[in-house]
Amino acid sequence: MKWRHTVVYVIVLALVAGYYYYFEVVKRKEAEEAERASKKVFAVSKEAVQELVIGQKGKEPVELVRTDGAWKIRKPLETEADGAAVESVVSTLVELEKERSVGKVPEDLKPFGLDKPELTLRFRAGEQWHELRLGSPNPAQDSRYATRDQGGDLFLVASGTWGVLNKGLNELRRRELFTFENDQVTRLIVAWDQGAKVELKRLQDGDTWQAPQDPQKKIKASKVENVLDQIRWLRAKDFVDTPGTHRGSGLDHPAVTVTLHLKGGDQRTLQAQEPAAGASVLRALSSELPFVVEVDKDFLEELPRSLHDVEDRSVFTADSDAIAQVEWVLGESKGRVVRLKEGEWGRARQGAEPEQLKESWRVRSLFWEWEDLEYEGKDPKRQKPKDKDLARLVFRDQDGGTLAAFSWKRLPEKDKPETVVVWTDQGEALLVKAEKMEQVEKKLKDLIHAS
Known part of the structure; x- marks a missing residue:
């Protein structure tokens, strides 16, 4: 008979769970939604809003109309509107909630700044026009007094909405000069x-x-x-x-x-x-x-x-994805790194497997510097000197073939020239800004220290 008791317990448990879910979850959610709905100033959707008039105190109202899904300014001049700016106003307006109801609208609105509202917004949703009037801030300065449509109550709305709703003509005009791709x-x-x-x-x-x-x-x-x-x-x-x-x-x-x-x-x-x-x-x-x-x-x-x-004056024209080895000579430093796999590099060692670099990204950083490097001009008369102190950088493919090779005189610590001659492996002399080569040397030194 124990199984009968078990079935009874399961049924009771299901009833309790159903009761809890209905009254504690469903009903609570409905109550919360009803409370939010009661706080909303307007019961309309933003998609329903087709016309909008924003009147700032002392200024000519700005009239906007939605035509074929796009907002346009109709008055005080005819021009395209900034769609995102207008949609922001409309969204804030239809989602606006009352912070607190003050009471019925009094006959004397002057103490609340509503005899001559600071800001008036009128909008048409379907065939119905609605109006929101905003007055002075409350004593705590965290809300503003407001009224809506005809009759109703005097209420407070959060001051944070003021900056979104209080838009003038120039803030609502289209600002993009062009729309092409x-x-x-x-x-x-x-x-x-x-x-x-x-x-x-x-x-x-x-x-x-x-x-x-x-x-x-x-x-x-x-x-x-x-x-x-x-x-x-x-x-x-x-x-x-x-x-x-x-x-x-x-x-x-x-x-x-x-x-x-x-x-x-x-x-x-x-x-x-x-x-x-x-x-x-x-x-x-x-x-x-x-x-x-x-x-x-x-x-x-x-x-x-x-x-x-706009001329292509790139010093480095090889495909960086094809580079599998990088060799360098910079002062007393000589070395070589090899690609181990995608995103990973290792320092080549004589008679041993390459030692993986902890900071492989520095190789990629060096590539980026070379890819951005441009020459200012060429000097056919400048022959590559037979100088053992020349800095040198060689990029090779997987089989050891040379993709590109460059040599240059190292930059002095002081009195740096405006341009540096960089010789390609074909002996072509390229004039490169010294500040750019300084960045190249820095990236190379960073790689040397990392390896």
Whole structure:
């Protein structure tokens, strides 16, 4: 009969567990959701909001409308809006909760700063318009007095929402100057007011760029992509003009005009002036925006002024993944490291197996330094000296074949020259900035100490 008692115990236990789950979990969750719902100021979803009006005290209201899923500013001027900024306002608005109810709305709203609200937000969800009015902070300065729609109560909302909701016209305007993607660009033209011009076109393979005025010159694709990135990432810091004119903005005669030809025949242009002395911004005009804007002045330094700026002047052109051995001579130090497996290197030893490096990443770090190294020019007259004190670095493949080899005179401790001659294994003399070679020597010394 024991099994009958066991069944009874199981049934009782199941009933107790069900009772606990229903009343302690389900009911508690429902109660918490009901409590949160009762605190919400508006019972609408952000997807339902199609129009929004933000009125700051003493300023002209900003009217926005959602059209085909995108927000646009309708008044006080017509332009595109910063979708993320507007969505942030809408999300905060529909999720807004009452911190505490103060009571019925009094006839005299002046003590609460609501006779002339500091901020008024009206929005349409479906066919219904709603309104939120924010007044003065409470004595504790952690909340603000508020009312909503018609009638209702006077309540407090957290002060933290003020910064999100209190947005002016310029904070809601689109700030991106361009919306293209790099792979859409087929031709780039940078024309300077002094006559310098850089023109580049993308070849059919999609990865190679060519200068029509000098087709034999090798163009470094990563440099062109960086220029496109800098243009694409441009954002307005401020708006300084009215639609339809840039008179007096310094853009009647721009310092530089950038033209982008896109797939499908589309075209984009950017005009920019030189920054004023001591200024951190410069004025620019994008063909995608009808207003002159201010952007960071450092952007101008990213634009090429000659083909030299986008030319592939890489000192190191070998495939770093093919490197299996690295040999060096640096002063009294001579050595060799070999690749053990992916990401692991070892110090070569005479008649013994390589000793694994504890810091194999230093080899990769040396590769990165060489991959970024560029020469400023070439000096055909500089012959490689027969000097035993030359520093030397050799990269070999798995079979010991030479992929690349370089020699140079070590940098002096003082009075460093502006450039250093680096000789390739073919005897070509490349002029490299001394500060860059200093970094190379540092990486090599780090590897030597690690091995």
